[in-house]
Amino acid sequence: MIFVNRSLLFISRSSYSVKMLLKRFIIFIYLATANFVLFAQNPSKVFQKANTQFETLGYAKAIELYESALKKTKGATDDEIVKAKINLALSYKLVKDYANAERAFRDVLSANPILKGDDIKAYRHFAQVLSSNGKYPEANIYWQKFNELQEQDKRGVEFIKLNSNREALERNAGSYKIEYVGINSSSADFSPVYYKKGLVFVSGRSANSAIRRVFNWDASSFLDLFYLDDLKALGTDNGGASAIGSSSQSAAKTPSTSKKLGNDYYTPPTANDTKTVGRKGNEYITGSKDLDYEENPTIPTEKFSKSINSKYHEGPCAFFHDGSKIVFTRNSQSGGGGIFGKKNNAAINRLKLYIAEYEDNDWRKIKEIPFNSNDYSCGHPTLTIDDKIMYFVSDMPGGYGGTDIWMTRYNNGQWTKPQNLGGTVNTRGNEMFPFIDERGNLYFSSDGHPGLGDLDIFFIPMNTATAMPSGKVRNIGAPLNSNKDDFGIITDSERQTGFISSNRKRGGTDDDIYKFTRLGTLYGCRELVVNIYDNETKKPFDRIRFEYEIKGNTSSRESAITSNLGTIKLCLEADNDFNFLVKQNGYQPETVNFSNKEASDYESSKLDIYLKKEIIVVDKNKKNKVVETQKEADVLVSRRNGNAVSTIFRGIVTAGKDSTPIAGVLIKFTNQCTGVTQEMTTGADGSYEFKRELNCDYILESFKENFGKSTELVAKVEEKRSIINIFRKKTPVINTGSLFDTKLYKVGDVVKLDNIYYDSESYKIRKDAARELEKLVLTMQKNPNMIIEIRSHTDTRGNALDNLSLSQRRANEVVDFLAQKGVAKNRMRGVGKGESEPVNGCGDGMQCTEAEHQRNRRTEFKILSIERK
Known part of the structure; x- marks a missing residue:
């Protein structure tokens, strides 16, 4: 499957060609x-x-x-x-x-x-x-x-x-049956989408055209949209599909091929049997021009629409659910300014999104989506079931790496400014081929998230109100994913059936469409290591028996025995809450809760259970022994406290049944944009407090001996001007036009320094900034017991992680400047905030002036301590 056939060339941040x-x-x-x-x-x-x-x-x-x-x-x-x-x-x-x-x-x-x-x-x-x-x-x-x-x-x-x-991504392979469908050809066939009673898909087949258009990238054919008018033609009963890896394979009808590959026609070539040196022209490329290989569709299809298909590439599309409109990908018809300039005469076009309306039995009123540009590409659309939100792929400025997934709303015939889905979904690699199911769950392909090989398909639940991610990205595993390219999925909300695209059969250019049916569980299992110890000695028990069950489902109860080291590895059904029940003679019974909803798919979680000995007391009146047992441990519950849009995130940890605050709970608060973790242990009131960046998701984890790990996603707050105004009231930013006066301000105030700006992508202090910093030197000299935090910010353009690093260098530069002026370094702490706290609406993907971006490239200081005499 050569890179280009399924992507119409994608131009990343500079320029490009068109087929990819x-x-x-x-x-x-x-x-x-x-x-x-x-x-x-x-x-x-x-x-x-x-x-x-x-x-x-x-x-x-x-x-x-x-x-x-x-x-x-x-x-x-x-x-x-x-x-x-x-x-x-x-x-x-x-x-x-x-x-x-x-x-x-x-x-x-x-x-x-x-x-x-x-x-x-x-x-x-x-x-x-x-x-x-x-x-x-x-x-x-x-x-x-x-x-x-x-x-x-x-x-x-x-x-x-x-x-x-x-093996973690292959455990659930038996839950799915994959079928090769008869609409495939020798050319690339991929990205199906439901339309009426059939499928519309992308293909490089010539359809008996007298003129074969060839793309320079890999010498493959240009792409058009094709149509299968009735899905019933793909039923296995009439030979329209043949099963892979199932008992029905031997009886299935094999597509017409004149060359058998390996033991079956699904075995891709390897380094041991590939033609390499000695082939001429494009025949150097494995599988791209095997002239002795031919595969003809067994089920007829036709070109979708003469008005949509053109002499250009047409690619992945999406239909409004009443069939009245189509949004589709096409390379632009005008040159976008080549990346190589006039010297090489390279007119390289961008990919753009177009919308058309169905009128009088044809697609008419074809026009560009307004946020298209000659400076970047847009494509791969998918629409929510109410047609109000479109997800698509672009390499426009404000992304995280290669190609990112973005979101736009469709209101009264108008498209809003695109918004990047953020670092939970997008990586330094490439995310593409989004699909949103009827419940609003998002599927996409990526080579930046860990997978089985090149492009894998991933899944993440979405917040239907904000249209932004609300959970953790999951690799959907084998057999829907393979060590080749897997992409272009369409399915229902339970993933019972659907279609994927993959080049797993021959590799190279050979993209094909596959039907899948789920036969078993939706999720596989996730590993958990259980350790059981004596609470006093901290030594493990030798082969102790315990029971566990899915919470609320006693019929699921199973038992297990630890090793002589007091440990055992289990593989528990994914995305569930569990109860662990341990009874041991001479010890108090323990019931411990555990959830693997946020657990890793390929790293084992850990649950430590500590058993406390029974307390035996003598009742002097009755002269008999009484065994006192500790109250059964309850689940940790984190109750939020405070303003939902504040940059300070507060809460209280309690026991689930009686709401009693719990002391000694270790709380971790992990920023999903940067990976930075804050930690604290609750006091007697069970409270915790963390700093928070509003435009980043966080994972809140609670740990305490004899309790299961509690995990919660704290979703980011959608950036709006009203929100910015709210948290400005909560965290006042003070102008330092005059000398700082400690009688007016208190610990925790954030003080804005005028004119501390930076050139784009630079961390060096400008002359105008140096003059302003002299005021801060005088302030620090006047208040020798004041300790401050230097906070530097970037604008929101470019990669978020690079911006975080740049802002840290800027903060360090200010600290060094003040130190050279005689301020002790132990009175200052430099903190880079990256692009996480813009002072205006210039978030990722927003179109802003250079002056607006410069306002975000600023420095502030926060008062950490003031000791007044």
Whole structure:
């Protein structure tokens, strides 16, 4: 499945071509960030033609030229040869030929070259290729090398964890039956969507056209929308579908193929049986031009609409639920300004979203969605059941990395400004192909979240009121995901049946549509390690028996016995609450609650249970022994307290039954945008208090001995001007036009420093800012016992994690400036706030002037302590 067929080229933050967005919506991320395109100055002539093809995104031709050029390296420097090999490997990766990409990456990296700068990303690319080829232990080696050589991109940490426990995403594979459907062809077929009684889908088939349009990226065909008018044609009874991995496979009808691949026609080629060197032209690419391979649909389809399909790419679409309108992806019809300028004459267009209305038996009034741009791409639409919210994919400014998922509302025929779904969904990688089910649950594909290989399908519940994420991203696992590309899902709210797109059969360009049916549980299981100890000695019990059940379902009760070390690993049904019941002679019985609703899919959770000995007292009047037992432990309940939109998050932890505040509870409050965790232990009143960034989700966790771990998602507050005004009242920002007076202000006040602004992407203090900081020096000298926190902010453009790092450097720069003026460093603390607290409505994706962005690039100080004499 070559990268381009399913994405109509996606232009990331600079510019691009056009075919990739429909299939993959990615690529310039790799180019704009990897910087693999240019050699050293005055490169050898033998590489010049290959360079030109690579730079202008002609990867199919570049592969041919690099393969040929690397056989004739006379006169080329060692650096030029290394660059050429990296470019060759990356070209194979971008056209989705992972067998040859592995060979090429291995060739260059096995020599242990000294890589610097963006070339270090070759380790990450190779790790991704190895994962897609099923070589997970080796992939971890290269993820680790990548992690060690750079600090910003931490995706490798999570991928290493998953690669060490792949079985976690494969446990529930038996719950689904996957069927290959008869509408597939030798070309790419993907991204189905329900329409009337049938399916509309994207395909690169020529439909008997006399003119075959070829895309330069991978020499594949242009894309159009096709239509199957009746889903009944896909029923297994009439041979329209054949099962994969099920007992019905032997009786199923095999699609028409003249070349059998491996033992069955679903086995993709490997590095051991791939044609590589010696093939000519585009035949270097595995599976892209196997002239002896042909597959014809067994079920007839037709082109969807002459007015929608054009000489350009048409891609993933969405229909209003009454069938009156369609929103679809098309590459723009006018040049978007090439990324390579006039020198290379590269007119590279963007992807755009269009809307059309159905009138008089045809689609008419085709027009662009207003937030399209010649500076970035938009595509892959999906609509909520009420047609009021559209999710789509874009690389517009304000995102997190490659391509992100955004949201817009449709009110009275008008589209609102797009809003980024934030760091819970979007990563430094690429998120695309969103689908929203009738309950508002969001599915999407990503290569930035840990998965089985390249694109995997993920799921997250959404808040239907805010249209923003309200839970944790989950990989839906095998068999819906594989080590190849899996994307373009449509399904019902219970995931009982639906369709996916995947290139699992042959890899490369061979995207196909598959039907799935759920036969078992919706979720698999999640691992839990249970440890049982003596409360006094803290020693584990030797082989102790206990029982557990799904909360509220006594019929689900099961028993288990720990090892001689007092531990056992269970795999509990996902997304449930449980009760654990432990009884041991001489000890008080314990009932402990546990929830795995927010637990990791591939890391084991932990539950420690401590048993207390029975207390035996003698009743002097009755002269007999009485066993006193402690009251049964109750579930921890976190009750929120305070303003819902305040930047201070407060609450009280109580016992669930009698609402008694509980002391000694460890509370963790983790920012899902930055990963930073705040911790505190409750006092006698059971209260806790944390600082909060309103535009980030948080995970609130409570821990206490003899209680199960309590976990809660604290959803971010949708950014609005009214909200900003509210929390301004709660946290006053004080202007320091005159010298600071401690009699007027108190501990906790946030004081705004006038004119402490920064140039975009810079942390150096400007001259106008230095003059203002002199006032703060005088304030600190006048109040020698005052301790402050320097807080620096960025605007909301660019990557959120990069902005957080930039703001920290800005805060450190102010601290250093004040220290040079004689202020003791132990009286100051520098804190970078990143883009989390804009002073205006310039959030992610919002169109603002440069002056408005500059207002957000500011410095404040917060008074932490004042000791008055």
